[in-house]
Amino acid sequence: MTTDDIRVGVDIGGTFTDVALQTPQGFSTCKVLTDYARPEQAILDGIGQAAEAAGIAPGQIGQVIHGTTLVTNALIQRHGAKTAFITTEGFRDVIEMRSENRFEQYDLNLELPKPLVPRQHRFTLNERMGPNGEVLLPLDPAEVQTMAARVLDGGYDAVAIGLMHAYANDAHEEMMAEALRAAAPGLSISISSVISPQMRELPRFNTVIANAYVQPQVADYLGRLVTRLRQMEVTAPVFMLHSGGGLISVETAAEQPVRLLESGPAGGAIFAADYARAHGLDKVLSFDMGGTTAKICLIEEGAPKTANTFEVARTYRFKKGSGMTVSTPVVEMVEIGAGGGSIASIDSLGRLQVGPRSAGSEPGPACYGRGGAEPTVTDANLLLGRLDPENFGGGAIPLLPEKAMQATEKLDLSPQEAGFGITEMVDENMANAARVHTVENGRDIEHFTMIAFGGGAPLHACRLSEKLGIVALIIPPGAGVGSAIGFLKAPFSFEATRGLFQKLDAFDPDQVNAALVEMEQEARSFVNEGAAGVETTTRLTALMRYSGQGWEIPVQLPHRPFDTEGRTEIHAAFEAAYRKLFGRIIDGLPVEITNWLLTVSTVLPPVQKAVIHRAGLQADTQRRRQFFDAGLRQTVDAQEVARTAMTPGRMVEGPAIITEAETTTIVTSGYRAIGQGDGSLLLLRKEGQA
Incomplete structure (x- = not known):
């Protein structure tokens, strides 16, 4: 047995840290409570336990793959760095004005998410690039030096730079970044032309700000993790699962932490997709429920549904537009505050509510006996007899029914009424989320098979399926640590993006081909950090629309150089994708390409088909x-x-x-x-x- 045969996946959740150690003999798994103050400690403890159970030394581990909710939690809880934002004069308030979309039309007290950077920390430069990269207003070097001094005087930990049309010409952004690096070598600097080089200033600005906001915290955490692993004699390289479902090096993750936004949940979607392929299922609803949240994702034809934008920190449940939109490749899913630690309460109208607040791991549900005093979903499941108090977590965490009863007394209900009310409420919340997600994607949920995993999902999957009318569901082996196992099944991948606007009638193949060569080189350089010499596949997507439309649709295109006849092929691909999505095309309107996406990923080995038993x-x-x-x-x-x-x-x-x-x-x-x-x-x- 060589070190190449031994890999470990680690997923830090809001309540538990899951570890899956893979050896030629199979998996050794464990769950340990997440340590909020030192999240790396739970990883070390879990790896130690899994290695001991597998009978190997930590030094024999050949690869560590990690996913975390650290970035998402930092953005939601606003626990990030003191950040300055530098943009073009006249665009200081773009992130606060947002898209002016009134997502809740009749709410007179509409609550919008506050921008990560308050107005007093947003600064402007007198410069301007045109949409084709032409310099409309040169940037004065003296103004650059003045801005650098202003940032230093402000005592900022991080700076985000997002200038107009920097995706077409990054010269001014680089000039500002170089001045800041010279003045403060240790300052965390993010520029939009690297983090999100795409059209649309709102998501581009949000993305670079989010990256800068969490970068010092993530870089510090990852540095501590690698150091502590080395002290534990784990000398293996560390890779991170990014939100698009692929692996990147820990160094890339420290530079572009915004790519880690949904890294943990993405591992779960990969886990479910692997079993969808093994069981020959084309339509799958992935249901991942842990201690803090529940995640629901559509998997079709063996692959999770992906997107190029993502909303974080929504202020209204299920409402598109109520969160902060960032541009980063992501496995598309709906995530709600419904987990084992979700807290139940009675609102001002006397109604029972569950979540989104969670007891997490500190203090945890009341029945853990760690100081929690509020009733949670785990307490409810214990009172209903669904959990064995002496055999929870393999006996590692004894549960205390009397503590659960004391907590539910606050609801002024009997233990059984409280337990039923809490679990039924959380199941209905999850069912509503699943219905909304499938309807938004034009699907009929009754025709899907559910794949349920995570510590809480197998407890609730049957009842959820009853509510949704789902006939069949699958609980994979290792379901309790599904996301961690999913990390070990993920490919190395990287998505390069470019904002390159062209009307299809004036398609310039030379300009497109030059951009695609640069994008492929960029993507391959990141993939080769962890998988040099491994067989890869390349996927090319163009974001396209009819002229005058406000948004684009993704169109899959063959990855090869285009010639002057390429416009015909691209137009046909656009019409096929548009017709599939909307049922019809619009004759006579010109077509436009806004952004290009190119993904290089390693080729996954074929899955072993499962032998299916429908009786026994x-x-x-x-x-x-x-x-x-x-x-x-x-x-x-x-x-x-x-x-x-x-x-x-x-x-x-x-x-x-x-x-x-x-x-x-x-x-x-x-x-x-x-x-x-x-x-x-x-x-x-x-x-x-x-």
Whole structure:
């Protein structure tokens, strides 16, 4: 066994840090509570436990792959660096004016997310580039020096530079950045022509500001992590999962941390996509529920749905436009504050509410006995009999039912009423999120198969499927640490972007080809940091629209040099994509290309097809337990079966409880569970069940 055979994936969540250690013999996994003050400590503890269980020394690990919610949390909680923003004169307030989209039309007290950089920390330069890169107003070097001195006097930890049309000509941005580097070598500097070289100043400015805002914190954290791993004798290279679902070096992540926005959830989507391919499923709803949040993603034809923009810190649940839009490749999903630690309360109208506040790992749910006093979803599941107080987390965290009861007394409900109300509310919130997400993408959710993972998802997946009308769902092996396992299945990849506006009638193939060569070189240089010499694939996307439209659609194009006849091929591809999305095309309108996206990624090995069982023999029952079945509105007598007993072709009829170290699967009365050839569980709705 060589070090190349041993890899570890680590996912830091809001409540638990998940570790999956892969050896030729299989996976060794564990969950440890997240350490907010020193998040790297939980990683070290988890790797140590997993390595000991696998019987290897930490020094034998050949690769560490990490995902984190650090960037997302810093943006939501506004725990970032003191940041200055330098932009073109006249555009100081772009990030505050936003797009002027009134996403909640009749709310007279509309609440918008506050800009990361307050107005007094936003500065302007008298300069101007044109959309084709022409210098309309040269930048005075004396003004650059004055601005550098002003930033230094302000005591800023980070600076974001976003000038108009810098995607077409970055000379002025580079001039300002060079002056700041000379004046303050240790200052964190981000420029939009590197972080997001695309058209549209609002998302470009937001993205470079977000990058600068979190860069000092992320660079410091990653530096500490690498140092502590070396002290633990883990000398393996460290890679990060970016939000688009690929791997980048830890050095790139420290320079462009905005690419880590959804890195943890992206790992879960990759995990689900791998099982979608193994089971031959074209339409999958990925459901990832942890201790703090729940994430829902569509997976079609074996790949997660991706996007080029993402909204963070929405002020209105499910409302597009209520968050801060950033331009970075991302696995597209909806994320809500619904996890095991989500706190229940009674609002001013006497209604039960759950989330988005979470008890996290500190102090954690009341039943953890670590000082938490507010009722949470985990407390509710314990009171309903869905969790075994003596076997939670493999027995590592004993649960205290009396603490859960004390916490739910605040709701002025009986323990069972409180437990049912909390879980039903959180399940309905997740069902609504799933419905909205599928409708926004023009899909019918009833035709999808759910793949559920994360510590909390197997507890709620059956009830969620009942609400959504889903007939079949899959609980993969290692579901409790699914995102961490997904990291180990991710390719090395990097997406290069360019803002290059052209009307298709005036298509310039030489200019496009030159840009594509530069983009491919950029993307390959990042991929080669971790996968030099490995077979790769290249994907080219153009963002296109009809002239006069306000937004673009992504159009997949063949990756090869274009000639003068290329416009015909591109136009046909645009019409096919437009017709698929909207059902029709618009005759007679000219077509435009705004931005180009080119992704280089390593080729994934083919998945081993799972042997599917849709019926089988009864699995061995450990004992019988009772739990509250929300669909029946009553307590039921259930079989308890160990996950290890659910071998291929073994079946258990609901109601049943399937136990393992990292999670518990609740099989409601309307479903049956069958063990599959790849170790997963297939839950099917019983005949005649609505």
